[in-house]
Amino acid sequence: MSEAEELPRSIMRRVVKYKLSRCSEDGEISVSKDGLLAFSESGRIFIHYLSATANDICKESKRQIINVENVFKALEETEFPEFVCPLKASLEEFRKKNARKKVVVSKGKEDEPKKKRKLEGESSDKGEGSEKGEDNDKGEDSDKGVSGDDQ
Amino acid sequence: MDHQGHSQNPSMGVVGSGAQLAYGSNPYQPGQITGPPGSVVTSVGTIQSTGQPAGAQLGQHQLAYQHIHQQQQHQLQQQLQQFWSSQYQEIEKVTDFKNHSLPLARIKKIMKADEDVRMISAEAPVIFARACEMFILELTLRSWNHTEENKRRTLQKNDIAAAITRTDIFDFLVDIVPREDLKDEVLASIPRGTMPVAGPADALPYCYMPPQHPSQVGAAGVIMGKPVMDPNMYAQQ
Numbered sequence: 001m002s003e004a005e006e007l008p009r010s011i012m013r014r015v016v017k018y019k020l021s022r023c024s025e026d027g028e029i030s031v032s033k034d035g036l037l038a039f040s041e042s043g044r045i046f047i048h049y050l051s052a053t054a055n056d057i058c059k060e061s062k063r064q065i066i067n068v069e070n071v072f073k074a075l076e077e078t079e080f081p082e083f084v085c086p087l088k089a090s091l092e093e094f095r096k097k098n099a100r101k102k103v104v105v106s107k108g109k110e111d112e113p114k115k116k117r118k119l120e121g122e123s124s125d126k127g128e129g130s131e132k133g134e135d136n137d138k139g140e141d142s143d144k145g146v147s148g149d150d151q
Numbered sequence: 152m153d154h155q156g157h158s159q160n161p162s163m164g165v166v167g168s169g170a171q172l173a174y175g176s177n178p179y180q181p182g183q184i185t186g187p188p189g190s191v192v193t194s195v196g197t198i199q200s201t202g203q204p205a206g207a208q209l210g211q212h213q214l215a216y217q218h219i220h221q222q223q224q225h226q227l228q229q230q231l232q233q234f235w236s237s238q239y240q241e242i243e244k245v246t247d248f249k250n251h252s253l254p255l256a257r258i259k260k261i262m263k264a265d266e267d268v269r270m271i272s273a274e275a276p277v278i279f280a281r282a283c284e285m286f287i288l289e290l291t292l293r294s295w296n297h298t299e300e301n302k303r304r305t306l307q308k309n310d311i312a313a314a315i316t317r318t319d320i321f322d323f324l325v326d327i328v329p330r331e332d333l334k335d336e337v338l339a340s341i342p343r344g345t346m347p348v349a350g351p352a353d354a355l356p357y358c359y360m361p362p363q364h365p366s367q368v369g370a371a372g373v374i375m376g377k378p379v380m381d382p383n384m385y386a387q388q
Contacts, residue, residue, distance in 0.1 A: 007257060007261075015284055015287050015291070018288075019288045019292060023292065023295050029304055029305070029306060030304065031305070031306045032306065032308065034307070038308045038311045038312075039287055039290065042286075043286065043287055044261055045326070046282075046323075046324075048262075049323045051262040051268055052267070055267055055268050064270050065270040065272050066270065066271045068275060070275075071278050072278075075282065080282075080286070083285050086281075086285065087278055087281055087285075090278075091278060095274075
């Protein structure tokens, strides 16, 4: 197994230590090196196992893209149904964050043409040719079209 | 006479108990020599007397500045209190302090390692990351139970092996546990009383019953789980 496929040990240590600190009140609990490696390997195998199950469910429903719903069904099939509720909650949180980001980005994009127009107006006042301004406008329109197609 | 420093902002430094001066400013005007208190000797040599009203004005100015300074301090304290109260409210709202999300790119790589997996939606790795984290937490808890049973303070690989062998839903992880560990854990997990103990081959059965002939046996019945036998049979013996 290549190291690129391994889960980061630092994060694994943090997760394990977090849980152990919650488990025992008295003192610090250490984790052996091979234990940490076993946790990392377990996580990797869990991802493989879950993705394979989700992929099977995806194929059954005659689709090519593994969807969130496929993952939830896979969790139920692999006897981890107690994970579904908290995962749905975290998914909602993720979607909300994404929605906020999109709003901010769209606002930024709306403001950009206004700024450009102001700059063009200033440059024309200073005595620059109006042809350049026209070219810029054309360029903007073409850019907008491309981004629209991408989206 | 023009007093220096009276036009300064009250936030500037106060020098001594006299008039307020800006840091770095020269307290002596060029072409002037200071004489006895209450007078300024100019370069020409004429002595200009400073009257009492100027001193009173100075006192009034100082009082005014002190008052303004106190007001500003009070405002600052109020702002600080507001700020910290809002901070405390935010802190109280936060319940989940952990922030250790697994890298999504790495999870995608692990998923793509399987040749059958073709395309993955953008949200799927997010769910996988969180699910994997929850799984590790669950495995940690079960492993810790074994560590505690053995009265140790270090979580080892054999604790994870024990958690895997004891829990049915972790059966898919049997490959990461070495065979020796697996055997040991299976033996350890089986209660001691359930193991069959073989006795000698020629030993007598627990209860020896003499061979019964059909003629001797009367109406068979059961009272409290025990067979009812004919008393004549005992007489014959």
